[in-house]
Amino acid sequence: MLSHLSQLLHLPVQHALPASSPSSSPLSRASSDDSILPIASPTRAVFDDPYSEKRPQRHWIWDGTPSVHAPVLFVLLLFPLSTALVVFCMSTLPITISWPRTLTDLAEVGRQLQEYTQSGSVPLAHVVGVISVTAVWKHAWSIPGSVIWNVLAGALFSPAYATLLLTILTTTGSVLSSLLSAPMAPFLTQVFPKALALTRTALEGDSSSQSSNHPKSSAWVRLSILRLIGIVPWAGINIASGVCGVSLRDCILGSFIGCMPWTAVSCQIGDILQTVASDASSTPRTIQSLLASPDIIMKLVLLSFLSLAPILGRNHLRAWLSSSTSTVPPLDQDPSQTAERLPRWSWVKDLPNRIRRSSHSRTRSLLQKELQALTQEKNERLPL
Numbered sequence: 001m002l003s004h005l006s007q008l009l010h011l012p013v014q015h016a017l018p019a020s021s022p023s024s025s026p027l028s029r030a031s032s033d034d035s036i037l038p039i040a041s042p043t044r045a046v047f048d049d050p051y052s053e054k055r056p057q058r059h060w061i062w063d064g065t066p067s068v069h070a071p072v073l074f075v076l077l078l079f080p081l082s083t084a085l086v087v088f089c090m091s092t093l094p095i096t097i098s099w100p101r102t103l104t105d106l107a108e109v110g111r112q113l114q115e116y117t118q119s120g121s122v123p124l125a126h127v128v129g130v131i132s133v134t135a136v137w138k139h140a141w142s143i144p145g146s147v148i149w150n151v152l153a154g155a156l157f158s159p160a161y162a163t164l165l166l167t168i169l170t171t172t173g174s175v176l177s178s179l180l181s182a183p184m185a186p187f188l189t190q191v192f193p194k195a196l197a198l199t200r201t202a203l204e205g206d207s208s209s210q211s212s213n214h215p216k217s218s219a220w221v222r223l224s225i226l227r228l229i230g231i232v233p234w235a236g237i238n239i240a241s242g243v244c245g246v247s248l249r250d251c252i253l254g255s256f257i258g259c260m261p262w263t264a265v266s267c268q269i270g271d272i273l274q275t276v277a278s279d280a281s282s283t284p285r286t287i288q289s290l291l292a293s294p295d296i297i298m299k300l301v302l303l304s305f306l307s308l309a310p311i312l313g314r315n316h317l318r319a320w321l322s323s324s325t326s327t328v329p330p331l332d333q334d335p336s337q338t339a340e341r342l343p344r345w346s347w348v349k350d351l352p353n354r355i356r357r358s359s360h361s362r363t364r365s366l367l368q369k370e371l372q373a374l375t376q377e378k379n380e381r382l383p384l
Contacts, residue, residue, distance in 0.1 A: 071183035079141060086137045089130045100148060107277055110155040117156060132169055139173020140180060142235035147266050154270025162267040167260045174238045174255040181242035188243050199240040219246050223254025228261065261306050268303045272296065
């Protein structure tokens with residue numbers, strides 16, 4: 001009766017010890033003897049202690065602590081919610097074109113929004129709010145097409161105001177992208193281990209300059225130079241900053257300083273297109289006369305300076321970075337050895353070489369192993 005009740009309650013069944021009969025063999029040992037074999041379970045083929053059996057544990061579908069999975073689930077749920085918010089904000093604008101695909105569509109959207117913003121301060125705030133939400137969403141989720149809003153903002157507002165507004169929005173979106181990629185760090189590290197290792201080395205500096213006597217530039221300086229030079233896409237920089245654990249201050253400063261020149265270029269392009277379109281519609285002038293006007297010439301000169309300044313100043317940026325990351329020799333080191341040491345280029349220049357060098361070294365090591373194996377096999381076959 002008790003055994004049936006224990007089976008219904010899923011309780012472990014206790015095995016009763018057999019009572020020793022008087023007719024047992026005189027060679028039987030005492031129960032306290034250590035050499036007695038354990039009682040064998042009738043359902044198992046190995047000797048084990050049946051009293052140490054534990055109840056089977058349940059395996060839940062959700063294995064792991066909520067502190068690990070909750071941020072990942074939050075990121076996965078935040079994307080469709082934010083996308084729905086952006087679609088709703090876009091639907092409130094009084095435009096006939098859903099999404100500009102060509103310059104003609106962009107000019108038409110700019111004309112419609114220009115008429116809408118000139119009707120009052122509330123429509124102007126409405127357009128600024130929609131542009132802000134959409135621009136931050138694009139940079140936060142690495143959605144291409146953010147340059148369209150830069151050109152559109154340059155056509156709607158003054159170049160200075162549009163540059164400042166879009167720079168702040170780009171910085172906000174970049175910081176949000178880094179924060180959103182931080183919970184995905186374990187997965188991204190397993191998928192892209194080499195790329196993240198190189199990025200971490202680039203952001204933290206050379207391993208030989210980790211000592212306190214070896215000053216190095218801050219992470220925001222490296223982030224600014226990466227964005228100014230344009231070697232790595234901004235979306236990759238944002239994700240790598242979140243995965244590598246760059247501080248929030250460095251992310252803000254690096255994004256704001258690094259994206260300001262390129263944002264100014266795109267906003268200036270929008271202002272030039274708006275000027276050409278408005279002059280062509282008001283007075284019938286040729287394109288040559290429009291381009292020869294002093295206003296357009298000054299804007300083109302400013303545009304050329306903003307677009308070429310990061311490229312022309314690339315060597316100066318590299319020299320500045322290499323001087324800030326150059327190691328300080330110890331006091332007991334010979335000055336002649338320091339003079340013979342060539343100045344190292346910055347990590348920006350060595351990044352492609354490191355990737356190429358790692359692949360070449362791996363191939364060379366494999367070839368050397370094969371050569372050693374063949375040589376050893378050939379030596380074993382030779383007669384003694």
